[in-house]
Amino acid sequence: MALTRLDLRYGASVRGIWTNVLGRVNRSFTGLGSWRDADVRAFQRQALPIILAGERQIASLTASYTEQLYRDANGWGPRVSLDMDSVTGTALRGVDPVEVYERPFKELRAALSNGASLDDAVTRGAHRLETLAKTDLQLARTHTVREVAADMPRFEYTVRELQGEYDCALCMIASTQRYHKRELAPIHPGCDCLVKTVTADYDPGQVIDEERLERIHELVEEALGRHDRGGRTVDYRKIIVANDHGEIGPVLGFAGQRFTGPDDINLPT
Numbered sequence: 001m002a003l004t005r006l007d008l009r010y011g012a013s014v015r016g017i018w019t020n021v022l023g024r025v026n027r028s029f030t031g032l033g034s035w036r037d038a039d040v041r042a043f044q045r046q047a048l049p050i051i052l053a054g055e056r057q058i059a060s061l062t063a064s065y066t067e068q069l070y071r072d073a074n075g076w077g078p079r080v081s082l083d084m085d086s087v088t089g090t091a092l093r094g095v096d097p098v099e100v101y102e103r104p105f106k107e108l109r110a111a112l113s114n115g116a117s118l119d120d121a122v123t124r125g126a127h128r129l130e131t132l133a134k135t136d137l138q139l140a141r142t143h144t145v146r147e148v149a150a151d152m153p154r155f156e157y158t159v160r161e162l163q164g165e166y167d168c169a170l171c172m173i174a175s176t177q178r179y180h181k182r183e184l185a186p187i188h189p190g191c192d193c194l195v196k197t198v199t200a201d202y203d204p205g206q207v208i209d210e211e212r213l214e215r216i217h218e219l220v221e222e223a224l225g226r227h228d229r230g231g232r233t234v235d236y237r238k239i240i241v242a243n244d245h246g247e248i249g250p251v252l253g254f255a256g257q258r259f260t261g262p263d264d265i266n267l268p269t
């Protein structure tokens with residue numbers, strides 16, 4: 001489905017928040033100069049309020065966006081009251097952000113002890129930080145959609161609209177599916193998809209253009225070490241599954257791959 005002006009406006013506002021939050025926490029981390037225990041606390045004093053404020057901004061933008069979608073579909077809509085604490089911060093992972101945002105330091109130290117240079121180690125820690133923060137910003141969105149849609153009887157499902165650089169086969173495939181609104185929309189770390197509530201009669205269909213189809217084949221091949229072209233039609237819907245991740249809830253994955261916790265090597269959360 002084509003993005004509407006409302007989608008585009010909301011998407012642009014969310015992207016602005018991502019850019020701002022990710023830029024500021026990155027500078028806060030890379031600018032530390034040393035990354036010892038005392039630095040963890042200094043970093044968190046700066047970064048955690050920035051991340052939390054970003055989550056709250058995403059949550060309120062998402063609530064207004066979903067309310068507007070409902071008014072457009074229904075002619076009128078309830079004004080939803082949103083409990084911010086239930087869609088931001090610790091509520092997102094069931095883990096204290098203080099614990100979550102120690103992981104970039106652990107990543108950095110692990111890299112150093114594996115012989116990486118300090119520069120490389122900082123880069124890896126910063127990358128981990130970015131993935132964590134992106135995932136939390138996206139979780140603020142999916143939690144808000146679930147919360148707000150609960151009060152909107154005509155909406156049954158959520159679908160996703162691709163936003164980013166179209167580099168994720170999982171999201172391309174997932175964009176052909178709908179998920180019940182009671183379920184948290186499945187994501188993957190770093191996912192920035194727009195999550196949209198729809199009525200029961202909406203079916204996203206299985207239409208994927210040639211270029212994206214080609215990219216999906218490449219990515220499936222990369223992920224699974226094999227491909228499935230040879231003239232046969234691939235049923236995309238069977239390629240992906242939503243595994244339940246111990247910390248971030250339903251996570252998109254390729255069928256046959258399993259992960260259960262934040263320490264799984266291929267899935268930095």
Ligand SMILES: [Zn+2]
Pocket residue numbers: 168171188191192193
């Ligand atoms: Zn996505």
